[in-house]
Amino acid sequence: MTSxxxxxxxxxxxxxxxxxPVLSIRGGALxxxxxxxxxxxxxxxxxxxxxxxxxxxxxGKTSLLRAMLGERKLDAGTVLVGGHPAHRGHRRIGYIxxxxxxxxxxxxxxxxxxxxxVNGTRWGPPISTRGDRVRVDALLxxxxxxxxxxxxxxxxxxxxxxxxxxxxxxADDPTLLLCDEPLMSLDLHHQRAxxxxxxxxxxxxxxxxxxxxxxxxxxxxxxxRVLYLAQGRFTVGTPDEVLRSEVLTRLYGTxxxxxxxxxxxVVVGVPETGHHHEESA
Amino acid sequence: MITVDPATYLQLLALxxxxxxxxxxxxxxxxLVGVFVMQRDMAFAVHGIxxxxxxxxxxxxxxGLNVVGGSIVGSLVAAALIGxxxxxxxxxxxxxxxxxxxxxxxxxxxLALYPGRSGNKFGLLTGQIISVDLPQLGLLIGISIVVLAAxxxxxxxxxxxxxxxxxxxxxxxxxRALSIVFMxxxxxxxxxxxxxxxxxxxxxxxxxxxxxxxxxxxSPVLVPVLSMVxxxxxxxxxxxxxxxGSLPISPYITTISFAIYLVCRxxxxxxxxxx
Numbered sequence: 001m002t003s004x005x006x007x008x009x010x011x012x013x014x015x016x017x018x019x020x021p022v023l024s025i026r027g028g029a030l031x032x033x034x035x036x037x038x039x040x041x042x043x044x045x046x047x048x049x050x051x052x053x054x055x056x057x058x059x060g061k062t063s064l065l066r067a068m069l070g071e072r073k074l075d076a077g078t079v080l081v082g083g084h085p086a087h088r089g090h091r092r093i094g095y096i097x098x099x100x101x102x103x104x105x106x107x108x109x110x111x112x113x114x115x116x117x118v119n120g121t122r123w124g125p126p127i128s129t130r131g132d133r134v135r136v137d138a139l140l141x142x143x144x145x146x147x148x149x150x151x152x153x154x155x156x157x158x159x160x161x162x163x164x165x166x167x168x169x170x171a172d173d174p175t176l177l178l179c180d181e182p183l184m185s186l187d188l189h190h191q192r193a194x195x196x197x198x199x200x201x202x203x204x205x206x207x208x209x210x211x212x213x214x215x216x217x218x219x220x221x222x223x224x225r226v227l228y229l230a231q232g233r234f235t236v237g238t239p240d241e242v243l244r245s246e247v248l249t250r251l252y253g254t255x256x257x258x259x260x261x262x263x264x265x266v267v268v269g270v271p272e273t274g275h276h277h278e279e280s281a
Numbered sequence: 282m283i284t285v286d287p288a289t290y291l292q293l294l295a296l297x298x299x300x301x302x303x304x305x306x307x308x309x310x311x312x313l314v315g316v317f318v319m320q321r322d323m324a325f326a327v328h329g330i331x332x333x334x335x336x337x338x339x340x341x342x343x344x345g346l347n348v349v350g351g352s353i354v355g356s357l358v359a360a361a362l363i364g365x366x367x368x369x370x371x372x373x374x375x376x377x378x379x380x381x382x383x384x385x386x387x388x389x390x391x392l393a394l395y396p397g398r399s400g401n402k403f404g405l406l407t408g409q410i411i412s413v414d415l416p417q418l419g420l421l422i423g424i425s426i427v428v429l430a431a432x433x434x435x436x437x438x439x440x441x442x443x444x445x446x447x448x449x450x451x452x453x454x455x456x457r458a459l460s461i462v463f464m465x466x467x468x469x470x471x472x473x474x475x476x477x478x479x480x481x482x483x484x485x486x487x488x489x490x491x492x493x494x495x496x497x498x499x500s501p502v503l504v505p506v507l508s509m510v511x512x513x514x515x516x517x518x519x520x521x522x523x524x525x526g527s528l529p530i531s532p533y534i535t536t537i538s539f540a541i542y543l544v545c546r547x548x549x550x551x552x553x554x555x556x
Contacts, residue, residue, distance in 0.1 A: 025468065069450065069451045071450065081516060088450070088451065088453050089451075089453015089454075090453075093451070095447075095448055095452070097447040097448055097449040097451075098346065098447075106444065106498050106499070107316075107319070107320060107444070107495055107496065107497060107501065107504050108444055108501065109499050109500060109501075112499075112500075112501050113444075113445065116437075116440070116441045116444070116445055116449070117448070117452075119437060120437055120440070120441035120445070120454070121437070121438055121441065121449075121452050121453060121454055122433055122437050122438075123431070123435065123437070123438060124434060124436075124437075125433045125434075125436065126433070126437050126440070126501075143383055152374075152499035153283040153499070154499075168448065188487070225412075
């Protein structure tokens with residue numbers, strides 16, 4: 001507990017005294033084979049900002065995230081994280097991958113997956129230090145996962161596994177949290193619980209969040225700005241600016257209607273390939 | 282099954298002392314490597330590598346070269362082919378399926394051409410630890426210790442890469458390099474195992490102990506420890522039982538290893554067990 005609060009304080013007064021953006025993209029372009037998905041993307045993400053990246057399949061959402069992780073290059077433009085070109089293994093980036101349920105029989109318990117975030121990149125004999133164990137316990141506590149931390153990963157529900165993913169992603173006290181569809185295949189209750197964990201993190205620690213999703217509704221109340229990718233174009237702005245019939249109609253180049261009811265947003269008429277005649281933004 | 286009196290048994294024991302040490306070290310290393318074999322879903326690859334290792338050993342025997350050396354070359358060629366051509370699991374299985382009979386066929390051809398004693402011939406397929414001479418035993422032990430040391434160095438990143446590859450890669454774990462390192466370590470371990478229990482039975486020390494351990498635990502500490510113990514007990518126990526009688530060693534090793542697996546399955550079925 002003591003070391004946890006130490007860690008929190010460190011990051012609360014943490015980096016970024018000059019308010020330079022945590023993430024900065026200039027002139028970003030992405031091509032798939034010969035087709036240009038988008039170009040001229042400029043995006044600055046400030047500390048504590050929550051950005052949702054929306055768009056259908058094949059609009060380059062995941063590729064954009066991989067560029068931020070330094071796992072691929074954009075076809076043009078630069079990606080700076082903390083002022084330096086994005087590179088793989090950046091210590092201060094937390095990453096929550098597209099949810100894949102661990103198979104039963106996966107030889108990991110909940111706490112072991114979190115521990116991989118803490119010391120999984122360390123070379124040498126696999127002896128956990130006391131500090132590692134304290135850190136893992138603190139991370140487990142921060143997502144409320146203590147009581148199932150010792151059960152095999154494969155026996156946990158999707159929601160429980162995703163809470164552990166959040167804990168794992170926070171292991172190195174990230175300044176930037178990259179989430180790739182973290183709520184996929186979770187029920188409403190767990191969608192809310194997991195997104196709130198992420199929201200609390202950015203509020204209390206000023207961690208910037210880039211949140212790739214096909215459905216903005218679970219995080220609508222948290223999102224500061226939306227990056228909407230569609231039809232070889234994109235638009236950036238607050239949810240109120242972007243999620244409007246006329247804006248999306250212009251973006252898609254075809255009539256699209258945005259309905260709001262009971263605090264939810266439904267986008268109708270998105271020309272998605274396949275059978276999506278209607279889709280949640 | 283022990284058909285000799287205790288005094289003779291002790292004398293025999295002294296004679297095969299070095300074989301026992303080699304088997305003990307291999308049991309431990311095989312148990313540890315097996316944990317990663319299971320994590321990376323490569324049980325079939327172990328079998329594929331061991332057949333090419335057998336071909337290499339048979340070629341060396343025919344040409345009058347170092348058999349352990351031939352076995353290592355065969356193993357590493359197979360490990361490299363599987364590693365390069367079979368990055369994806371589905372490709373991997375088909376490549377192994379293609380390589381395996383080819384390696385086995387080559388090995389049988391070399392053995393058929395070999396004019397020496399026939400006892401040596403099947404040793405490579407079914408085990409021959411007692412007939413391995415002292416310098417070769419030293420080589421086997423040395424290789425096992427190198428594998429063990431290397432495994433300890435890469436342990437955590439390799440676990441990360443095996444069980445959580447996407448996050449591991451994002452966090453900077455060099456997965457390609459680790460894959461090459463692991464295939465090399467696996468190749469070396471297989472080459473040693475071929476000498477001790479034979480190409481056809483390698484899985485009894487490289488797969489069964491870890492599979493048994495995974496039946497009773499998910500702990501990243503307990504699984505390797507149990508797997509190591511199971512490998513050790515199978516390998517050493519097999520030799521201790523075999524030297525008193527006239528039967529070969531390998532069936533003892535494979536039977537002990539299988540019995541341990543069965544017991545672990547039963548324990549594992551009983552609610553949660555050790556977890």
